[in-house]
Amino acid sequence: MQEPAHKTHYVCTGGCGGVTDKPNSTCQVEGCPLHKHPLVPCSCKDGKHTAVLEKRSEELKELEETLSKERDRVNLIISSMGEGLLVVDTDRKITMINPAAETLLEISHKDAIGKDWSEIVSTLKGSKKTPTNERSFARTLEEGSTIITHLDDDHYYLTKSGRKFPIVSITSPLKGAEGKEIFGAVKVFRDATPEKKSKKIVEQRVGERTRELGEEQARLLASLENLPLGFFIIDLNHNIVVINPAMQEILGLPNRKWTFETMKTEFSKSDIDFNQLCAHCRGVTSSYGIDDVSFGNKILRFISVPIIMPDEQEIIGTAVVVEDITEAKLLERTKDEFFSIASHELRTPLAAIRGNAAMLQQYFGDKLEDTDMREMIDDMRASSVRLIKIVNDFLDVSRLEQKRVEFKKESFDLVLLIKESLQDLEGTASERSLYLKFVEPKGEMPKAMGDRDRAREVFINLVGNAIKYTDKGGATVEVKKRGGFLKVFINDTGIGIPKESQKLLFRKFQQASEKILTRDVTQGTGLGLYISKLLIENMGGEIRLERSEKGEGSTFSFSLPIAKEKRKE
Amino acid sequence: MQKVILLVEDDPLMLRMYKKIFKFEGFDLDTAKDGEEGLEKAKTNKPVMILLDIMMPKMNGIEMLAKLKKDPDIKGIPVIVLTNLAGTRDAEKAMALGAVKYIVKSEHEPKQVVTMVKEILAGNTAEEVPSSS
Numbered sequence: 140m141q142e143p144a145h146k147t148h149y150v151c152t153g154g155c156g157g158v159t160d161k162p163n164s165t166c167q168v169e170g171c172p173l174h175k176h177p178l179v180p181c182s183c184k185d186g187k188h189t190a191v192l193e194k195r196s197e198e199l200k201e202l203e204e205t206l207s208k209e210r211d212r213v214n215l216i217i218s219s220m221g222e223g224l225l226v227v228d229t230d231r232k233i234t235m236i237n238p239a240a241e242t243l244l245e246i247s248h249k250d251a252i253g254k255d256w257s258e259i260v261s262t263l264k265g266s267k268k269t270p271t272n273e274r275s276f277a278r279t280l281e282e283g284s285t286i287i288t289h290l291d292d293d294h295y296y297l298t299k300s301g302r303k304f305p306i307v308s309i310t311s312p313l314k315g316a317e318g319k320e321i322f323g324a325v326k327v328f329r330d331a332t333p334e335k336k337s338k339k340i341v342e343q344r345v346g347e348r349t350r351e352l353g354e355e356q357a358r359l360l361a362s363l364e365n366l367p368l369g370f371f372i373i374d375l376n377h378n379i380v381v382i383n384p385a386m387q388e389i390l391g392l393p394n395r396k397w398t399f400e401t402m403k404t405e406f407s408k409s410d411i412d413f414n415q416l417c418a419h420c421r422g423v424t425s426s427y428g429i430d431d432v433s434f435g436n437k438i439l440r441f442i443s444v445p446i447i448m449p450d451e452q453e454i455i456g457t458a459v460v461v462e463d464i465t466e467a468k469l470l471e472r473t474k475d476e477f478f479s480i481a482s483h484e485l486r487t488p489l490a491a492i493r494g495n496a497a498m499l500q501q502y503f504g505d506k507l508e509d510t511d512m513r514e515m516i517d518d519m520r521a522s523s524v525r526l527i528k529i530v531n532d533f534l535d536v537s538r539l540e541q542k543r544v545e546f547k548k549e550s551f552d553l554v555l556l557i558k559e560s561l562q563d564l565e566g567t568a569s570e571r572s573l574y575l576k577f578v579e580p581k582g583e584m585p586k587a588m589g590d591r592d593r594a595r596e597v598f599i600n601l602v603g604n605a606i607k608y609t610d611k612g613g614a615t616v617e618v619k620k621r622g623g624f625l626k627v628f629i630n631d632t633g634i635g636i637p638k639e640s641q642k643l644l645f646r647k648f649q650q651a652s653e654k655i656l657t658r659d660v661t662q663g664t665g666l667g668l669y670i671s672k673l674l675i676e677n678m679g680g681e682i683r684l685e686r687s688e689k690g691e692g693s694t695f696s697f698s699l700p701i702a703k704e705k706r707k708e
Numbered sequence: 709m710q711k712v713i714l715l716v717e718d719d720p721l722m723l724r725m726y727k728k729i730f731k732f733e734g735f736d737l738d739t740a741k742d743g744e745e746g747l748e749k750a751k752t753n754k755p756v757m758i759l760l761d762i763m764m765p766k767m768n769g770i771e772m773l774a775k776l777k778k779d780p781d782i783k784g785i786p787v788i789v790l791t792n793l794a795g796t797r798d799a800e801k802a803m804a805l806g807a808v809k810y811i812v813k814s815e816h817e818p819k820q821v822v823t824m825v826k827e828i829l830a831g832n833t834a835e836e837v838p839s840s841s
Contacts, residue, residue, distance in 0.1 A: 483763055486792035486814040491721040497817040498725075502732050527814045545796070592796070 149178035152194040222329045226313070229323060231256045231276055243330055245298045263295040263303065275310040279324045285311045290331055290338060305331040369461035372446065373399060373417050380456070389461055391435065409434040416443045417457050424454065431468070438465045474541070485530045489523050496520035532666040536647070539673040546593065546677055550586040550702030553594070553625050554579075557616055560598050568606050574613030575602070584618060587625050588702035589678035597671040597682070601629045601695050604667065609633030609692070624680065624698040631694075636687040644684055645672045671697070712736045713825065714755035716746035716772065717790070718764045722813065726759070729818035735825075743767025747775055750782045757825060760807070762791040762798055770798065773805045786828055790821075 151157035151166040153173030164178045179194065217224055223240030227233055236244075236251045244251075244260055251259060256276050262269040271277060275286045288294050288308045297303045308328035312321045363370055369386030373379055377399040387393045390405060403413040411432055418427065426444040433439075440462040445454045496519040499507070507513045538544045561575050568575045587594070605614035612632030619626050636644070647669045668682075675682040680699040687693035713730060717723050718741050730737040738753055740746040742764045750758060758776075762769035769789060777783045788809045789802040799810040808828060811821060 483792045486812075487719055487721060490792065490814040491725055493814065494725045494729075494818045497819065498728060498732070501819055530814075 148181050150181040151176070151178050152198065154195065220327075222327045225256070225326045225328075227256055227276055227280075227324055227326075229280060229321065231280065233259070234323065235325075240328075243304075243328075244296070245300050245302060259299070261297040263297055265293050265295075268297075269294075275308065276324055276326065279310045279312050280321060283312045283314070283321050285309065288328075290334055296328075305335045307331045307334070369463070370459070371397075371402075371461075372456055372458050374456040375454075377417070386461060389434075389437065389439065389463055406434070411439075411441065416441065416459055418443075431464075436465075437463055438468045440464050474543070482530065482534050486527065489527045489530065493520055493523035493527065496523065532670060535670050536666055536673075539670065539677070544677075547590040548588065549591060550588050550704075551591040551594070553587040553627070553699065554584050554618060556591065556595055557598065557618065557627065560595055560602065561616065564599065564602055564606065567603070568613065571606060571609075573606055573609055573611075575606075576613065576615045578615060578617045580618050584620070584625065585704070586702040587699040589680070589699050590674075593674045593678065594699060597674050597697055598627065598629075600667045600671050601697065604695075605629055605631035605633060605693075612692075620701075621698060623701050625701055626696055626698040628685065628694055628696045630692065632692045635689040635691050636684070636693055637689050641684060641687060644668055645682070675699070711829070712738050712753055712755040713757050713759065714738045714740065714746065714749055714753065715759045716740045716743065716764070716769070717759070717761040718742060719761070722761070722790075725818055726821070729822055733822045735822075743769065743772030743775075746772050747779075747782075750776065750785065751779070754782070755785060756829060758785055758787045759821075759825075760787055760789050762789060762793055762802070770801055770805070773802060773807060777806050788825065788828070 147162075148158055148160045149162060149164055151168065151171060151173055153166060153168075153171040153176065155166065155168040155171035155173075157166050157168050157171065157178065158181070159178060162180075165175050166173050166178060168174060217235075217237045220237055220239055223243045224235070224237040225233060225240050226235035233251050233254055233256060236246075236248055238248075241248055241251070246259055257271050257274070262274050272281075275288065278284075279286055286309075288306065288310075290305070290307055293305070294308075295303050295305050306328050308326055310324055310326040313323040313325055314321055363381065363383045366383055366385055369383065369389040371379055371382040371386050379397050379399060379402065382397055384393070387395075387397075390397070390402070395401070399417075406413045409432060411429065411434065415427060424445055424447070426442060428443070429441040431438060432441065441459060443457050443459040446456045446458050447454055496516050499516050500513075500520065507516065535544075557577060561577055565575060602614055602616070609631045610633070614629060614631045617628045617630075619628070645668050647666060672682050675697050678699060680697060682697040683695070685694040685696050713735050715723070715726055715730075715737055717726070717739065723739055723741075727737055727739070738749055738755060740749050744767050746758070746760070747767075749755075760769045760773060767775075769791070773787060773789070776785070776787070783806075787802075787807045788811060789799070789807045790811050790813050791798065792813050802810055809824065811824070816824075
């Protein structure tokens with residue numbers, strides 16, 4: 140169509156050459172990039188449509204600038220990346236390589252571009268070289284899929300210079316707009332050396348810790364295996380999680396695999412309440428013990444404790460320790476029987492000697508005119524009395540030291556006890572022409588707490604000593620309240636005790652070792668004060684020498700706790 | 709007057725000793741060597757008192773005492789337990805079963821024992837009898 144000169148006309152700047160003089164027209168040329176776009180006024184003079192050209196060159200310039208900016212930006216990103224980036228074409232020739240990749244692969248940009256990827260670097264799996272067709276680029280290009288290499292895949296790159304380093308990478312195909320055509324591949328990779336190192340350290344530590352735990356577990360198991368006590372653990376679900384050989388033996392069936400139910404059945408044969416033992420599983424937090432339970436032909440002792448997690452204070456099960464005390468109990472019983480029988484066997488013949496000698500003196504006095512005869516019989520009687528005392532003392536000491544003596548705990552009238560005992564000893568005192576005085580306490584005295592018979596024993600011992608060691612005068616007894624105790628004082632006008640001997644008074648035999656031969660054996664075993672001390676201390680009191688001077692007599696004292704009276708309603 | 713006292717004791721030394729003292733003091737003493745014989749003789753002869761040893765074969769003193777107190781015929785006879793055993797456990801058991809007194813043989817000479825027997829026969833209760841066992 141011929142346009143008139145200088146007439147305003149409109150052109151399409153898409154390059155199709157479309158022209159019209161109709162304003163507000165759109166391009167009608169199919170295939171034109173600006174198809175259907177509005178036409179712009181053309182300011183040409185010579186028919187060459189310079190507006191179009193200008194517009195086009197402007198647009199081109201803009202495009203170029205934009206492209207250039209984009210390219211720069213992309214380049215900046217690619218250059219700044221810490222990871223290496225490579226792009227290859229379908230022949231695996233390198234078309235792009237960023238600085239990071241250059242550094243890692245020890246190759247410069249100009250040497251890399253255009254080269255086959257396999258020439259630059261070899262891939263190793265562990266120490267084995269990966270053949271070309273199995274490498275990521277080859278596979279990506281072939282299959283069109285993304286391939287990711289992890290740390291665990293144990294891939295390495297080996298550069299031309301011989302540097303080997305572990306890598307992790309992602310290789311992706313570059314596809315066309317439709318997503319069908321592959322025209323290359325891009326790989327992003329990095330040097331995984333630090334990661335691999337950390338991983339190794341962690342693995343090492345885990346290995347060490349596992350070994351430590353293994354050793355700990357082995358130690359614990361060894362201890363449990365060798366424990367002479369029976370041991371088992373029950374968890375909250377009533378599973379028996381641990382049971383040691385000693386426990387198996389106590390149960391008597393060493394090869395049985397025990398469960399909660401079977402153990403319960405076994406224990407129900409005796410008096411053991413199995414549910415009580417495992418109460419911890421139900422939240423009870425205190426430990427539970429049973430002493431002296433018969434189980435078959437054994438006697439057992441049980442202790443069960445809850446297993447509590449230290450931080451959360453949560454109970455996770457019960458641990459039970461079982462002790463076979465059959466032997467110990469039998470031994471105890473044997474010892475008790477020994478004491479019983481021993482005392483009986485010794486005392487019987489002694490009673491016979493004493494009794495018969497006494498009867499000779501009492502009923503055959505007229506036939507014993509001869510003084511020597513009388514003396515001999517008297518000596519026999521006296522000896523038997525002394526022997527009886529010695530046997531009593533020895534038995535007392537053994538039993539007291541072994542804690543085989545039962546002490547009654549009762550409240551009793553100490554004043555009355557004193558009066559009665561002094562009455563009993565009156566005869567012995569008057570034989571030696573000595574007096575026994577009791578200074579009655581002013582006001583009422585509370586009752587004492589202890590074993591009355593044993594207290595009597597102690598009192599008799601002390602007064603007896605007073606009489607024994609006094610030649611002239613006698614003994615005086617007083618009772619006083621002292622704090623929560625009743626204190627009894629026994630004072631004599633006897634020979635007194637020298638300072639050196641005072642330290643040894645309450646000891647066994649009251650004797651220092653060097654002087655063992657120079658003892659005064661006529662005055663008894665020397666166990667009396669020792670026994671008295673054991674007795675009084677067992678009752679919670681104290682016994683001591685208050686004062687003594689050679690030639691001036693002695694004062695002994697013992698105290699007993701005051702009985703706590705219940706208020707009478 | 710014939711007052712029969714029954715002594716149940718297995719040891720010949722003790723038997724001979726007590727036989728003498730009761731003879732000297734004018735008592736009629738019957739003896740048995742174990743708890744079984746003791747029960748028989750108690751039933752047959754009805755003694756006024758029984759002196760009972762604890763440690764004996766066949767049936768010991770505690771067992772005999774228990775049986776005695778269950779028999780209406782003989783449970784009223786006062787019993788003194790004589791023994792040489794250590795410890796107070798047996799004494800307490802005997803007293804709990806109804807014995808009136810507990811005496812340790814080696815602690816008392818025969819004459820003292822007879823005095824105690826006389827006092828109990830004279831009607832004193834166990835508490836009023838002075839002196840220890």
